[in-house]
Structures are given as C-alpha cells and as structure tokens.
Amino acid sequence: MLQHLVIENYALIKSLNISFSGGFSAITGETGAGKSIILGALGLILGQRADMAVLLDKDKKCIVEGAFDISGLDMKSFFVENDLDYESLCILRREITPNGKSRAFINDTPVSLLLIKSLGERLIDIHSQHKTLTLGESGFQLELLDLFTDKLLLKQQYAERYQKYKKIQKELDFLKESDAKNKQELDYFEFLFNELNEVDLQENEQELLENQLVILNNAENIKTGLSQIENLLNESEFAISPQLNAVKNIFSKLLNFHPALTSLSERINSCLIELKDISNEVASLNEEIHFSEEEFERVNLRLDLIYRLQKKHHVNTVAELLAIQSDLDDKLQNIKNSDEIIQKLGHLLNEAEDQLSASANELSAERKISAGKLESQILPLLALLGMPHAQFSVSMETSDTFLPQGKDVVSFLFNANAGGTKASIGKIASGGELSRLMLALKSLITRKTLLPTIIFDEIDSGVSGDIAGKVGGIMQQMSENMQVIAITHLPQIAAKAGNHYKVYKQIENGATLSVISSLNREERIEELAKMLSSESIPSLPAVAMAKELMNIK
16 A cells, blocks of 8 residues: 655645555545645656656756555565565655656666556556546446456456467468569569579689689780799899809808808708799799680670679679579578468468457356446445436447457446436436446455555545445445545545545745645544535534534534
8 A cells, every 4th residue: 555655846746745544545625736736746656757847846856756565465576577676665766857857766776667657557546537537438348347357367368369369360461462472573583593593603703703814814914924033033144043052052161160150051941942932833823824715705704794693683792692592592482382381370370260269258258247247236336326226237249350358349338317228328427427336336346456555536526415425435445455545525525534634735935835734633624614614714513514424423
C-alpha cells in the first residue's frame, strides 16, 4: 500500500510530505484546491510522462517520491528479473530537471520509464471520471470481464498462440508475395546466373590478368633492360662478376696476414653467390618473356569481359561478382523450393490456427461462466446503490476473425429502471448511474486482482443523498481487503473514511500554493459540516449532521 508521498516543486505544490494509513481514506477540498494536482504528481512515479511545464520554480528540479509497503505481495521475482534490490518498503522516485530531462528510480536504482510504470501498475489502480466514461467501450468491458475470471492463464495462452499464428501468417504472406514476384523474374535470374557461371571467374583472376597485360605491353623494354643487366653483370669489359672475383682472389692471398680480412673475404664471397643467383634469375626471366599477339588478344578479351560484367552489376571486383553469382544461385534454389516451403508453412499455419481456435473456445467458455457470475453478483450491489430494479447482462458475440484478445466481442447491457429494456451502457446510462455501476464492478473485481491500493478520483459524480452514503459504505467494505483512497466532494462518503485529508490553497510570499493536511476528529467534523452547508462557518445543524454521519453521539 501507499505509505508515504513526497512532492516538491510540482505545479502549485512547493513542498508536500504526507503519510497514508491502510483502510479507507478520503481526500476533500474545494474545486481547484489542488486535489487533481496531487494525483498528477502521483502519476509521475507510476510512469506517466512529464515536461518542464510541471515545475513551480523553473530553476529547481521537481521530485516526487512514494513509499509503498510491498511485504506479502510476492513481488521478489519482479525485482530479481529486473536486477533490482528488493526491500519490503519500496521507494519509487521521479525527478524532472529544469532542462526538461526526466529520471526514474526504484529503490535508488535508475530505471526506465517503462519499468517504473510496470511496477506501478502492480501497486495502484487510479480510477478517474475518465475511466468511468470508458465503461461504454467494448474493449474496456472485455478487460473488466477478464479481470473477473478465475483462469487468467487461458488469456495468456491465447495471447502466446495468437502471436505465433500471426507470425506464421505474416511469414507465409510475405513468402507468397515474394514467390509470385520472383517467379515473374525467374528467367531473368537464370540468364544472369548462367552468364556469370559460364564465364568461370576465379578469385584473383583480374589482378593476374592486369599484371600480365602490363608485362605484354612492355615486353620489349623488359627484355632490353634484362639483357643490359646480364651484360653488366657478366659480359662487358668491366662486368661486375669478374671484378668481384678479382677482389676475392686478392683477399685469398692476404688472409694469413690479418684476422679482419677473413670476415671481409666471406662477405665478398656472399656477394658473389647472391650476384650469381641474381644473374641466373635475370637470364631465366629474359628467356621467358616474349610478346605474343595471340596471348595479348586473349588477355584483353578476358579483361574486357570482366570489366563489362562489373559495370553491368555495379561492382568493382571479381569477388563481388562471385558473391552476386552465389546470391543468384540461392535465389534460384529458393524459387525452385518455394512451393514446398509454402506448403510446409501452410501446414504450420493450419496447426497454429487449430491451437488458437481451441484457446479461443476455452477462453470464450470461461468468459461465459464469468459473465454469469458477474451478472448475478452485481445486481445486489446495484440494489444497495439505489437501483433495486436494475437489469444487467453481458452480451457476447463471436467475431469472424481472430482478435488480439480472442474471438469474443463483449457488450454490457444495462437498464436502471423497472420495465425498461436493456441496452448498451454507453447509450442508456446517466452519469450517476455510470458512476455507481463502475463502483459496483470495481468492488467485485478488486477482490480478485489483489492490487494493494485503489484510488477513486471523484467517481461519485452524479451521486448524492442516501446513495452517496451507500457508495461510501461499499468503499469502506473494499478497504477491508485493500487500501482505498477516495477523492470526493460528498460528505456522506468522506464520513465513512477512517482517515480524512484536506487539500486547500494558501498564499505564501504572494504566490498561491496547494497544501494537504491530515484532519483530526474536530477538524473532520468542521470540514464535513462545511461541505454539508457550503458555508465558511458551519451552522449548528450542519455540525450535528456531520457528527451523525460520523456516528458520533
């Protein structure tokens, strides 16, 4: 449950620090005093978005912090799965900085907005007038009916099978569309593949051919140069090899006269060996190199073919052409095997559809059982709330297609008066009737959802007199199993609460601020009396009535 709420620098709230007890609490205050502001701040730590507009002082950050007692809620697995420290007193905090940045924390650990929202949904249900209006929507009615069911796993199973079915269906549709398109281009793909395949490209062929072409283009210059080298090395009057041999012979005669000459002689000998090796390779190359018109034409034709293919496919290397060839081969194989793949996927889709249909039928059957229970249990509550002749039923129709929540289209049919005909809630119920009907539904559903806290934000719209007291009584009953906080303008409801808080405005340094305070017994009597008489100084009859509402003798 919500134990403590701290709000700083939010809208009209400079600083608020309030503790809440279990059971039933009421929050009252004049219109515009700031009750909705407190709810807005609370919404921040429940994952709602915010911006700089919420800052009272634009130079300071806004902080909203809520402390929740989560002991006994079996929530340790949530904290383990999300790598969070578990504490029985869980602290949710949001900060909005002056530059518009937002940060969220769970037990001082920074978290995403999505994660704090996920946790908040397990801690509090805030029910506002807006939600009462959505009661007329079929999707919301289905959601309420599912909350009333005892077999929530059926809904989860359906959702998993629905996702699987839609995934296979999407894959099959895509494959069929691609297959139809590919089959139209089959001949073209085969032409491109065969063209590349027949050329029989090799990985490094382009580089080898380009090098060979350079050699052929310069064969005469190369041979001339190599011949000059051979001549300089061995055959000219002052050839290098004979000269080095002469040097070697001189060293041989001097070796016995100085120890350093041995090393020098060995180095000269190494030079002679290396020079001889170079000379042999030069001679060999000179023998190999010759210009061939036929070879020159072959290399040029091969390179022209490669360049043409590269230009055609918008690439620059043979490796890229080989990759395109491989890709075309895969496409052709896929096209040829597509009928078989489509057939297999079709079988999988049929199996998934059968499983999904079975889940939809189970879910629908369970919903019909839940609908019967809801119809029988809600009527006594409606009678208690001043509608003894109310009629209520759940209409369920079956959709022709699978929907995300099943194949059921749900409609709540209602009539508040004797002898009338039931019709869709959105078409027949007044504002006060909608409020009482929603309260009755919430009263039944919260017994099953196990949420620790529910906040009613002026759900008593259109309700007054004795019925208001009955509304308060139901909230009081609900508070036996959970924390109930009601923002209300009706004294009959506020009087039923075990704790009473008042929101009011005060002027501080010329600025209007919203403040909340917890009322003691005498302050409660005075506040209820003011609400009854609408006077700043309540009359004695109003005070007496307030005491009577609070069962004070």
